[in-house]
Amino acid sequence: MYTNIELYINTVNVELIELQNISKSFGEIEVLKSISASFYPGKTNLIIGASGSGKTTLTKCIVGLTEPSNGNVLFSGEDFHTMKFKQKKTVRKEIGFLFQGSALFDSMTVEENITFTLSMFSNMTKEEQLDRANFCLQRTNLENVNRLYPAELSGGMKKRVAISRAIAMNPKYLFCDEPNSGLDPQTSAVIDNLIKEITEEYQMTTLVITHDMNSVIEIGDNIIFIYNGEKWWEGGRDEILKTDNQEVVDFVYASKFMKALRK
Amino acid sequence: MQLEVYIIKRYLFRGIFTCTTIMNLFYHIGRYFILLGRAFLKPEKFSIYWKRTIFEMSNLGLGSLGIASIIAFFMGAVIVIQTASNIDSAWIPDYTIGFTARQSIILEFSPTILALILAGKIGSSVASEIGTMRVTEQIDALEIMGVNSASYLITPKIIAAVVINPMLVIISMFLSLTGGWLAGVMNGSVSTYTYIHGIQYDFDSFSIVYALIKTMFFAFAMTSIPAYHGYYTSGGALEVGKSSTKGVVYSSVCILILNYILTQLMLS
Numbered sequence: 189m190y191t192n193i194e195l196y197i198n199t200v201n202v203e204l205i206e207l208q209n210i211s212k213s214f215g216e217i218e219v220l221k222s223i224s225a226s227f228y229p230g231k232t233n234l235i236i237g238a239s240g241s242g243k244t245t246l247t248k249c250i251v252g253l254t255e256p257s258n259g260n261v262l263f264s265g266e267d268f269h270t271m272k273f274k275q276k277k278t279v280r281k282e283i284g285f286l287f288q289g290s291a292l293f294d295s296m297t298v299e300e301n302i303t304f305t306l307s308m309f310s311n312m313t314k315e316e317q318l319d320r321a322n323f324c325l326q327r328t329n330l331e332n333v334n335r336l337y338p339a340e341l342s343g344g345m346k347k348r349v350a351i352s353r354a355i356a357m358n359p360k361y362l363f364c365d366e367p368n369s370g371l372d373p374q375t376s377a378v379i380d381n382l383i384k385e386i387t388e389e390y391q392m393t394t395l396v397i398t399h400d401m402n403s404v405i406e407i408g409d410n411i412i413f414i415y416n417g418e419k420w421w422e423g424g425r426d427e428i429l430k431t432d433n434q435e436v437v438d439f440v441y442a443s444k445f446m447k448a449l450r451k
Numbered sequence: 452m453q454l455e456v457y458i459i460k461r462y463l464f465r466g467i468f469t470c471t472t473i474m475n476l477f478y479h480i481g482r483y484f485i486l487l488g489r490a491f492l493k494p495e496k497f498s499i500y501w502k503r504t505i506f507e508m509s510n511l512g513l514g515s516l517g518i519a520s521i522i523a524f525f526m527g528a529v530i531v532i533q534t535a536s537n538i539d540s541a542w543i544p545d546y547t548i549g550f551t552a553r554q555s556i557i558l559e560f561s562p563t564i565l566a567l568i569l570a571g572k573i574g575s576s577v578a579s580e581i582g583t584m585r586v587t588e589q590i591d592a593l594e595i596m597g598v599n600s601a602s603y604l605i606t607p608k609i610i611a612a613v614v615i616n617p618m619l620v621i622i623s624m625f626l627s628l629t630g631g632w633l634a635g636v637m638n639g640s641v642s643t644y645t646y647i648h649g650i651q652y653d654f655d656s657f658s659i660v661y662a663l664i665k666t667m668f669f670a671f672a673m674t675s676i677p678a679y680h681g682y683y684t685s686g687g688a689l690e691v692g693k694s695s696t697k698g699v700v701y702s703s704v705c706i707l708i709l710n711y712i713l714t715q716l717m718l719s
């Protein structure tokens with residue numbers, strides 16, 4: 189399926205992420221068991237799996253927020269965990285990360301939250317930064333919230349501000365931990381489209397964790413199903429509806445609606 | 452027999468317990484200095500750190516001015532009243548009251564007592580602010596952006612306190628002496644002239660330098676130690692509260708030990 193891309197990768201240094209046998213244990217509990225995968229630019233990669241199956245832990249291992257017990261992560265062919273502090277910082281500046289709990293800075297307004305990285309790392313003027321912030325807010329369907337503090341927002345609004353913050357720098361690598369949990373179906377679709385659009389437009393390497401079957405069907409170029417800490421299944425959105433892997437089927441067709449759809 | 456076994460067991464456990472406590476102490480001291488090392492790396496963008504430092508100065512400094520003034524004023528008053536009532540003798544001249552008040556205020560009360568009180572106020576706010584950022588993943592968010600969270604969060608606070616606290620101490624010295632003067636004059640134990648004479652008597656300006664140097668060390672301890680505890684909070688809101696308490700307790704103890712060491716070094 190990826191032969192063209194693989195050929196391309198052999199010649200050019202593209203922004204791909206490669207996982208080699210990632211394992212992670214918390215004490216006795218083995219949360220991740222030897223997961224290997226590759227994520228290619230311009231594709232929306234989804235990670236799905238039951239609650240508590242280790243999806244968040246996996247993304248945190250990839251970006252180095254938690255040290256994996258075992259295994260390597262390569263960003264554009266370079267091992268992230270053996271990099272020097274400075275080099276790591278350079279890679280991290282190219283990462284946009286949406287936390288499951290939003291993790292907005294509560295001492296800053298919405299606007300300041302979004303312009304924070306811009307003011308820290310770019311040479312933009314104040315106006316340009318504000319323009320960019322407004323643009324990102326518009327893309328996530330938010331208006332007139334610039335001056336509010338995170339404590340004054342609803343859960344879904346926080347999520348969208350956090351998405352705006354994650355995409356503000358136009359990152360090469362975009363990680364979204366449940367971008368549309370807590371959103372209504374319409375806004376959810378807007379966010380899905382946004383992620384897909386910017387991924388294709390800027391050739392980002394995007395990794396989305398989701399529970400939402402709509403997103404899976406809409407934007408899943410490459411889907412990884414995590415089951416019991418293992419990579420149980422991988423494939424595209426067309427394949428996932430046809431697969432006969434029992435665990436995947438149970439997961440995908442859990443709701444009555446999906447069952448009806450299948451028939 | 453059983454009792455002996457019990458006692459032996461008990462002391463054995465206590466011994467093991469002490470060992471692990473000491474190991475723990477070294478672990479924390481090591482991690483504390485590593486964190487400080489990271490906090491004092493070169494900042495990403497100087498202007499942003501500068502702004503944060505100014506903000507913290509007004510936050511920590513102005514925020515503590517009120518309480519520092521009230522405490523200083525009344526402490527000075529009490530020192531003068533107590534000194535006056537204790538040296539009620541014809542052999543000791545009245546200017547001793549002013550002299551004693553000055554010595555105790557400048558050498559100990561203003562720098563150390565104020566530091567202990569500020570350790571409570573500043574320490575708990577620093578630890579809970581940073582601790583909350585830790586448990587709500589805001590520190591992780593900073594790290595992911597490529598910001599050095601230790602230097603972004605901790606350094607401005609340390610610098611602000613080290614710069615501002617000496618000013619607070621100078622103000623508090625002045626207010627303490629004023630409070631002492633008012634109390635002395637009001638209860639008739641000392642006249643304005645004698646009090647001022649006492650204050651000026653045998654004055655060595657090094658005592659001020661000594662007090663300010665101490666203050667800077669205390670300021671460093673009262674921000675960096677709670678910051679450490681906040682930074683390594685894990686868990687939830689409950690743990691933030693615990694870190695805040697620990698931060699205050701450890702920084703107070705550290706201030707007392709530092710006080711002893713610095714006094715020994717500078718005044719002997």
Ligand SMILES: Nc1ncnc2c1ncn2[C@@H]1O[C@H](COP(=O)(O)OP(=O)(O)OP(=O)(O)O)[C@@H](O)[C@H]1O
Nearest residue numbers: 214219237238239240241242243244245246288399
């Ligand atoms: N810091 C930690 N210490 C101990 N165990 C942890 C820690 N973080 C996660 N775990 C455990 O790892 C497992 C996976 O957690 P994780 O947050 O990755 O799940 P998830 O797939 O993201 O779930 P959800 O869909 O509900 O967000 C859970 O069983 C959890 O108890």
Ligand SMILES: [Mg+2]
Nearest residue numbers: 243244288365
């Ligand atoms: Mg999760």
